[in-house]
Amino acid sequence: MVRRYPDALLGLVGSLLVFAGSYGLADVPRNDATLEGLGLAPMTYGYGKTLSGFAFWLGIALMVIAWVRIGRDHRRMSLRATLTTIGAWTVPLMFAVPTFSRDVYAYLGQAAVLQHGFDPYTDGPAHNPGPIVDSMAQIWAPTTSPYSPAFMLLMRGVVGIAGDNVFAGVFLVRLVLLPGLLLTMWAVPRIAAHFGASRRLGLWLVLVNPMLLVHLVAGPHLELLMMGLLAAGVALVLDGRHVVGLLVLGVAASVKITAAIAIPFVLWIWIDHRRTARRTESPDAAEPVGFAERVRLFVATAGIPAAVFGGFTLTLGLGVGWINGLSYASRIINPFTIPIAVGHVVTYAVAPLTVWNLQEVLVVTRFLGSLALAVILVTLWWRSRGGERAATAAMAWAMFALLLLEPSTLPWYYTWVACIAVAFTLPMWARQWVVGVSVFFLITFQPDDSILFYKPLESAMALALSVLAAVSLRRRDPLRLRSLWSLLVRG
Numbered sequence: 001m002v003r004r005y006p007d008a009l010l011g012l013v014g015s016l017l018v019f020a021g022s023y024g025l026a027d028v029p030r031n032d033a034t035l036e037g038l039g040l041a042p043m044t045y046g047y048g049k050t051l052s053g054f055a056f057w058l059g060i061a062l063m064v065i066a067w068v069r070i071g072r073d074h075r076r077m078s079l080r081a082t083l084t085t086i087g088a089w090t091v092p093l094m095f096a097v098p099t100f101s102r103d104v105y106a107y108l109g110q111a112a113v114l115q116h117g118f119d120p121y122t123d124g125p126a127h128n129p130g131p132i133v134d135s136m137a138q139i140w141a142p143t144t145s146p147y148s149p150a151f152m153l154l155m156r157g158v159v160g161i162a163g164d165n166v167f168a169g170v171f172l173v174r175l176v177l178l179p180g181l182l183l184t185m186w187a188v189p190r191i192a193a194h195f196g197a198s199r200r201l202g203l204w205l206v207l208v209n210p211m212l213l214v215h216l217v218a219g220p221h222l223e224l225l226m227m228g229l230l231a232a233g234v235a236l237v238l239d240g241r242h243v244v245g246l247l248v249l250g251v252a253a254s255v256k257i258t259a260a261i262a263i264p265f266v267l268w269i270w271i272d273h274r275r276t277a278r279r280t281e282s283p284d285a286a287e288p289v290g291f292a293e294r295v296r297l298f299v300a301t302a303g304i305p306a307a308v309f310g311g312f313t314l315t316l317g318l319g320v321g322w323i324n325g326l327s328y329a330s331r332i333i334n335p336f337t338i339p340i341a342v343g344h345v346v347t348y349a350v351a352p353l354t355v356w357n358l359q360e361v362l363v364v365t366r367f368l369g370s371l372a373l374a375v376i377l378v379t380l381w382w383r384s385r386g387g388e389r390a391a392t393a394a395m396a397w398a399m400f401a402l403l404l405l406e407p408s409t410l411p412w413y414y415t416w417v418a419c420i421a422v423a424f425t426l427p428m429w430a431r432q433w434v435v436g437v438s439v440f441f442l443i444t445f446q447p448d449d450s451i452l453f454y455k456p457l458e459s460a461m462a463l464a465l466s467v468l469a470a471v472s473l474r475r476r477d478p479l480r481l482r483s484l485w486s487l488l489v490r491g
Contacts, residue, residue, distance in 0.1 A: 005077055008085040011066030011208075012092075017059025018099070018214065019092035024052020026099040026218075026447045029166035030134040056447060063089070063210035064439055068472050071204050071431065082200050083185055086207045090181060093218040094174050099447045100411075101219050105136035108162075108169045110145040111155030120145040120152065121321025130164050137449065139331060146325030149312040150254035151222055174220050181207070181217070183228030187235040188422050194238045195389060195423045202422030205431070206415070211438035215412040223415045226256040231419040234262060234395070238388060242270045243304060250308025257322075258416060260305065261398050264381050267301040268391040330366065332408035333358075334451060339369035339405065366407050373405040389423075396420040411441040428474060436470035 024043035028035060035041045042048040070077060070085075077085070098104050109125030109132045118127050124142040125133050133141055145152065154176050162169035188206055189199035206227075207213060216224040229252035236245030246266060252259035274289050274297070289297075313320065335341045343362045350356055377398050384394035399416040403409050414437075426434070443462035444453045452458040471478045 005081050005085070007066045007069045008077070008081065008088065011063045011070075011085065011210075012088050014059040014062030014064075014066060014210075015089045015092045017055045017062065018218065019059075019096045021052045021054070021056025021059060022096040022099050022218065022447065024049045025056045026097040027102045027105075027135070027449055028097050029105070029131060029170075031131045032135070032166050034167045060210065060214070060442060063214075064442070064469060067204070067208050067210055068435060068469055070208060071201075071435070072473055072476070074198065074200050074204050077200060079189060079199055079203075082203045082208065086181075086185060086203065086213075089208075089213060090217050093214060094178075095171070096218040098170060098220065099218045100215055100445050100449065101221065102135065102137045102449050104170055104173055104220055105132060105166070106140045107147075107151075107155050107173060107222065108132045108159060108166070109136050109141070110147065111152065111159040112164075113145075114152060114156050115159045119318055119321065121318050121325060131166050132164060132169070135166055140328070143328045143331075144321065144325045146322055146328060147222070148254050148257050148322055149309070149316040149318070150251060151225075151256065152318075152322075153312065153316055154255075170220070174217065177216075177220055177222065177224040180225035180228030183232040184224075184419060187228070187231035188419060190235040191231065191238065191392075191420070192422045194235075195392070197423060197425040201425065205422055205426070205434060206418045209418075209434070209438055211411055211442045212415055212418065214442070216415065219412065221412045222256055223412050226252055226259055227415040227419050229255060230259045230262060230416070233259075234392070234420060237266050237269055238392070240273055242266065242273070243300070246301060246304040247308055250305030251312075253305055254309050254312040257326075258399075258402065261377070261402060261416075262395050262420070263301065263305050265384060265391040265395040265398070267298055268385050269388040270297050270301065271385075272387040272391070330362070330407045332410070333362070334408065334410075334453065337369070337404055337406060337409045339365040339407065369405040369407075373401055376401045376405070392420065392423050396423070411438075411445055432470040432473050435473050436466040438466075439469040440466035 023035065023040055028044055035044065043052050070082075106125065109128070110120040112128045112130075112132055113120045113123055113125055116128050121144050124140075124144055125136065126141040147155075155173070158169055158172045158176060162172050184207060185203070188202045192199045192202035215221060216227070229248055233245045233247075233249035233252055236242075236248060239245075246263070249259060249263055249266070253263070271289050271294060274293070278289075333340060335344050340362065343358055343365045346361050346365070347356050347358050380394040380398050380401070384391040396417055399420060403413055403417065418434075440462050443465060444459065445451055452462065468478065
């Protein structure tokens with residue numbers, strides 16, 4: 001295995017270095033003596049922090065190099081080897097300090113509020129002070145939870161076991177989210193194979209991708225579980241198990257409401273399967289799917305996931321207060337959605353004439369973005385009536401439109417699109433864009449939850465490296481380093 005797939009080993013070494021470096025460079029829990037007890041506290045300052053940073057970024061570089069090399073020759077690696085590679089790269093990240101985000105501490109903080117008898121949909125984590133609240137980004141300490149009921153139930157169970165032990169809580173969160181990885185590993189090859197796409201290329205796009213893997217596992221983020229349930233639900237629907245698939249999609253939406261975007265498109269897939277089945281049974285006298293049957297399928301498509309979501313809501317017993325928490329996403333401002341990018345451009349453009357507050361401009365641009373998103377989603381849904389392929393493609397485009405037009409977006413949100421886009425063999429230029437964007441996000445979003453995008457020099461370096469990675473997917477040694485090495489050696 002090692003001799004046959006050296007790039008998999010290279011990525012594993014990178015994952016181990018990311019794990020080691022995270023203890024000095026990432027979001028270490030605050031007011032927690034665990035690292036001191038383990039003798040690892042020197043990694044968080046001075047030379048220890050410097051060495052940690054070197055190890056972390058070397059690890060990221062090795063994982064990216066391995067990912068690009070595997071993607072360049074993806075046919076050389078078997079499906080089993082690809083799955084094994086994903087598993088091997090994941091294991092070290094399971095034990096890393098949370099990287100690139102402190103969201104996991106917010107998960108624990110909101111669950112701790114619930115565990116102590118408060119309502120996380122009306123009371124922020126600050127109601128339950130302690131090491132968990134100290135460790136999370138303080139901007140979220142007074143805010144309420146935006147998370148759906150199933151996820152809150154899972155997190156309450158985690159806090160019930162771990163208590164105020166932050167390290168234990170983080171590890172248990174990863175264990176709770178791990179089924180999402182396994183479901184994705186199961187579902188992605190099935191979605192790809194259903195449409196004749198490459199199963200290995202699909203897994204390469206979603207789970208060998210260091211940007212997504214590091215954010216989802218080392219992060220960690222609930223999108224890992226949501227992605228697995230979303231992909232599994234879509235795979236089951238495409239396989240003709242519509243009711244079971246809708247039940248799974250209902251669970252996905254109960255983990256994060258974003259997954260519900262996929263549900264309306266199931267209607268057209270179900271109708272297409274009915275039409276195909278009748279044509280197969282009686283080619284000469286195949287009857288179209290009538291209006292009454294379409295209504296029944298529509299009710300089932302909407303009702304089954306709604307019943308699942310309602311069941312989790314009743315179990316949690318807190319109603320739909322999570323809707324209020326969604327508004328806090330507007331606090332995240334980065335130029336990676338169209339409304340925020342336009343807001344920045346407008347404020348810069350009028351700066352010589354007048355001073356416009358960015359927040360006031362964003363109210364308008366985000367409102368217009370929401371209107372545009374609503375029109376796009378309805379249009380995509382209505383125009384995808386042609387069959388399961390059209391509906392699945394529209395499902396992926398709907399997720400992509402949401403990424404571009406919602407109030408804010410973050411790197412790990414791209415899992416929403418990626419786990420569905422595997423249905424189609426992306427052309428090389430599209431794969432290069434995936435590589436370039438992934439590498440850019442890996443660099444501009446820093447492991448300590450800071451962002452470098454507004455620093456011109458660092459952003460230029462990130463752009464240059466992302467372009468190099470994208471070009472490397474098509475061309476071996478684009479910088480001609482081998483020729484330079486030969487020239488130096490041979491004189």
